[in-house]
Amino acid sequence: MNKDRLILVSNDDGVEAKGLKTLIDVASRFGKVVVVAPAEAMSGMSHAITIKNPLRAKRLQKSSSHEIYSCQGTPVDCVKLALNQLLHGRVPDLVLSGINHGSNSSSSVVYSGTMAVAMEGCINQIPSIGFSLLSYDPDADFSTAGRIAEKVIDNVINNGLPNGVCLNVNVPDVSFEKVKGIKVCRQAKGLWKEEFVKRVDPHQAEYYWLTGYYLNLEEESDDTDEHALANDYASVVPIKIDMTAYNAMDEIKTWRF
């Protein structure tokens, strides 16, 4: 452990999540860890920030190796509050997020609080990684994901990341021996097909529950994160915070406004 290296850790499953504990263990091998995580589970919160209400933070633990705060806000609120208040002006060397209970591959990246943490770190020009395990089980086995995370963090520390790029790492829910490798991939084209369940409450008013399933729009492609994960590889997708569609610009510049 390098005591001069400061690592900020957050997640979207909340400060009590098992996946967070694994990530704290792994991160502690690389430096001093400060955790600022949501007090409650915040899945699907994406890059939401809290504007209308104040935020509160509570220090739950403090030792020589790590500090843990809970924050009554979104995952991105946690990063902002850490960078601007709780770290007392120190800029972390790394921002890590997860390990999420459930996949954040393909287009799930836009809904994901886990990846929002990594993107917020990246916007603030700090090397950042989001980790997710393909299991929604609150008591999932994070040992494989922890070992993959350690390898990825080690590489990011040694190689750095390009400016404006963070990593989206997903790990299949299998034993470490069964993982075929770590594959650098592109984000698969896909979407969530929603199937709202419509119900009627005791007062005869209708309400809807969001459910759905993921639809891969390019199952034939072998260079996507979905393909890697389906074949027991861990996937690493470099994610850009500049969302400009550069290759569409020339065409749109020909329009007559």
Place this chain on the structure above:
Amino acid sequence: MNKDRLILVSNDDGVEAKGLKTLIDVASRFGKVVVVAPAEAMSGMSHAITIKNPLRAKRLQKSSSHEIYSCQGTPVDCVKLALNQLLHGRVPDLVLSGINHGSNSSSSVVYSGTMAVAMEGCINQIPSIGFSLLSYDPDADFSTAGRIAEKVIDNVINNGLPNGVCLNVNVPDVSFEKVKGIKVCRQAKGLWKEEFVKRVDPHQAEYYWLTGYYLNLEEESDDTDEHALANDYASVVPIKIDMTAYNAMDEIKTWRF
């Protein structure tokens, strides 16, 4: 108006917002409009979705030209509920969002509920546009933004949009005569510098209010949305839903995991 063209309209300022009314007026010139907008203001909600609570929707208006629903959910919930329930299986020809009260240029796109609506439309393979006016005033003058929106919508209908690309349109808060033109730009590199205001409540507990200002990291560049807007152009940034950093992949593939 083309009665066969179905246009879904939403926003993040809520169903009562003045900017939404302007967009409904403009959209109605192009087709039948169905509005599904949040019951309350939802600024900063990004691409958040509601998983833990059910959604409710209420039809507020129905006429031959348009229908208006309010939904107790996030902007993206509104789109999902429309596509999967309220439109009874009809797929809209266009998804429009806004007109937002306040800028969504540069990196604000990741926090923006307005742009999340457009991105959700785009993920569902529908041509989609988000509109924002550079004024946070609830009573802002949307006449310029409405005229710009009409020109952009007309072009999208006539030219289409590439698969996986939606538009982020921002309009300066000036009279239409003062707008120098509509410029196709890239997203400026920039970030919000937070300045949390720390207070102490009557029970001696600390809390924090999020405030901040936008910092343009490339003021010298003349091809960004920020530069266009600062010079009284309306900006059109094509936005990709595939966030893969393709130009970083080769380098990361050389890492030893």
